[in-house]
Amino acid sequence: MDPITNSDTLVLQLDSKKSSIIIGRGIFASLSSLITYKKWDVIIAIVSETVYALHKEVIDQSLSLIDAIIIQYNDSEQNKSYAYAEQYFNLLLENQCTRNSLVIGIGGGVTTDFAGYVASAYMRGIDVVYVPTTLLAMVDASIGGKVAVNIKAGKNIVGHFHQPDYIIIDIDFLQTLPLSEWRCGMSEVVKHALIGDSSTLTLLMNKEIQYGYIDNSLYSCINSSVRFKASVVEKDEFEKNIRAILNFGHTVGHAIESLLEYTVSHGDAVAAGILIESYISMKEGMPKADFDCVRDIISAYNLLPNISFDPNKIVNHMMYDKKNIKGKTRFVLLESIGKPRIGCEVNDSLVKEALNFYLTMIKK
Ligand SMILES: NC(=O)c1ccc[n+]([C@@H]2O[C@H](COP(=O)([O-])OP(=O)(O)OC[C@H]3O[C@@H](n4cnc5c(N)ncnc54)[C@H](O)[C@@H]3O)[C@@H](O)[C@H]2O)c1
Incomplete structure (x- = not known):
C-alpha cells in the first residue's frame, strides 16, 4: 500500500460557530501549529487513561508545546456521568480556568462527549478541541456538536449542542484499536455509506478496508465518512x-x-x-x-x-x-x-x- 502523505482540512460553517476538521496521519504531533488562532489562558487536556498509556510519548510531547495541563480520565461509560462532570468543573476551577480557557478531549466517544459536556457547561461554555482516537469517535461522536452525560434514568439525557473549534483526526491512533472497537466504528461507517456516502460505499463493496491496515483506503474512507456527516450537520445543525x-x-x-x-x-x-x-x-x-x-x-x-x-x-x-x-x-x-x-x-x-x-x- 502507498504511504499516506497528505492531510486534509474541512471548515464547517455552522450557525453557532466555525469548526475546523483536520484529518491525516501523524498530525497530532503538530497540534501546536494546527490550533493557532486564539490565545487561551489555560489549556486543560482531558485524556483517556487507556489512550494515554498507549500513546504517552506523542501526547506528552505534543501537549507540552502548548503548555496543556493533562488530566487523565477513566473513560468507562459509568464515568460519562453528570456526577463525575461536577468533579471536573472543580478541577477546572482549581486550575484557574476562565471563560478564555480551552478543554481538549483526547480519546474515544466517551471522552469526547464528556470533555465536550464539561466545556459546554463550565462558565456557560468555553472552547473545546477534540482528538478522537477510536474509529467511531473519528467518523461520528466528535462531529456535529452533540455533547452529553448519562444520569441514572438513561444515557445521554443531559447535554447540549456545543461545537468544537477544531477536530484533529490522526488515524495513526487506530494502530492500537482493538478489533471489537474497530467493528463498532465500522457500523457507523456502513451507516453513512448506506444513507449517502457513495465513495465509502464503493470502498466497502470492494472490501478495500481491512482491520489493522492504516493505509490510503482507510484514510479515504474516514475522510469521506467525516465529510458526509459534516455535510448533514451543516444543513441542519440542531436536528430539526x-x-x-x-x-x-x-x-x-x-x-x-x-x-x-x-x-x-x-x-x-x-x-x-x-x-x-x-x-x-x-x-x-x-x-x-x-x-x-x-x-x-x-x-x-x-x-x-x-x-x-x-x-x-x-x-x-x-x-x-x-x-x-x-x-x-x-x-x-x-x-x-x-x-x-x-x-x-x-x-x-x-x-x-x-x-x-x-x-x-x-x-x-
Ligand atoms: N456525540 C455524539 O454525536 C455521539 C455519537 C455516537 C456515539 N457517541 C457516544 O460515544 C461513546 C462511544 O464511543 P466509542 O465507541 O469511541 O467508545 P469509548 O470511548 O468507550 O472507547 C472504546 C474503548 O477504546 C479505548 N480506546 C480509545 N482509543 C483507543 C486507541 N486508539 N487504542 C486503543 N484503545 C482505545 C477506550 O479507552 C475504550 O476502552 C458513547 O458514550 C456514545 O454515547 C456520541
Whole structure:
C-alpha cells in the first residue's frame, strides 16, 4: 500500500460557530501549529487513561508545546456521568480556568462527549478541541456538536449542542484499536455509506478496508465518512429535520441496547439495527438487490452480533425512544441505497417480522 502523505482540512460553517476538521496521519504531533488562532489562558487536556498509556510519548510531547495541563480520565461509560462532570468543573476551577480557557478531549466517544459536556457547561461554555482516537469517535461522536452525560434514568439525557473549534483526526491512533472497537466504528461507517456516502460505499463493496491496515483506503474512507456527516450537520445543525437520517439503524439499535441492558455494544446493536431496518425498507419498496448489498457488506465485515431478544419486548421498548413523537415509533428507511427517508411509520407486525428474520439469520 502507498504511504499516506497528505492531510486534509474541512471548515464547517455552522450557525453557532466555525469548526475546523483536520484529518491525516501523524498530525497530532503538530497540534501546536494546527490550533493557532486564539490565545487561551489555560489549556486543560482531558485524556483517556487507556489512550494515554498507549500513546504517552506523542501526547506528552505534543501537549507540552502548548503548555496543556493533562488530566487523565477513566473513560468507562459509568464515568460519562453528570456526577463525575461536577468533579471536573472543580478541577477546572482549581486550575484557574476562565471563560478564555480551552478543554481538549483526547480519546474515544466517551471522552469526547464528556470533555465536550464539561466545556459546554463550565462558565456557560468555553472552547473545546477534540482528538478522537477510536474509529467511531473519528467518523461520528466528535462531529456535529452533540455533547452529553448519562444520569441514572438513561444515557445521554443531559447535554447540549456545543461545537468544537477544531477536530484533529490522526488515524495513526487506530494502530492500537482493538478489533471489537474497530467493528463498532465500522457500523457507523456502513451507516453513512448506506444513507449517502457513495465513495465509502464503493470502498466497502470492494472490501478495500481491512482491520489493522492504516493505509490510503482507510484514510479515504474516514475522510469521506467525516465529510458526509459534516455535510448533514451543516444543513441542519440542531436536528430539526434532515440530520435525523443519521438515526438510520438506531431506532432498533437503541431498543436492543437498552433491552439487553447495555451488555451489547452500541456498534453491535447498530449493525443489527441497520440490517433489521434494511429488511423493513425492502418490504416497504427498497429493491431486493440493495438489501442483498447491505447484507453482503455487513457479513463481510463480520458486524452482526450473535444476540437473542424477544421481538415483542423490542417493539414495546421502541415506544420509549426519546426521539419518538407522541408515542409513535418513527423509522428512517431507505427508498434505495443512498436515499433515506425520515419519519416513516411502520406496522408492528412488519417490525416483528424483521426482528424474527434477524434471529433466524444469525442462527444459520
Ligand atoms: N456525540 C455524539 O454525536 C455521539 C455519537 C455516537 C456515539 N457517541 C457516544 O460515544 C461513546 C462511544 O464511543 P466509542 O465507541 O469511541 O467508545 P469509548 O470511548 O468507550 O472507547 C472504546 C474503548 O477504546 C479505548 N480506546 C480509545 N482509543 C483507543 C486507541 N486508539 N487504542 C486503543 N484503545 C482505545 C477506550 O479507552 C475504550 O476502552 C458513547 O458514550 C456514545 O454515547 C456520541
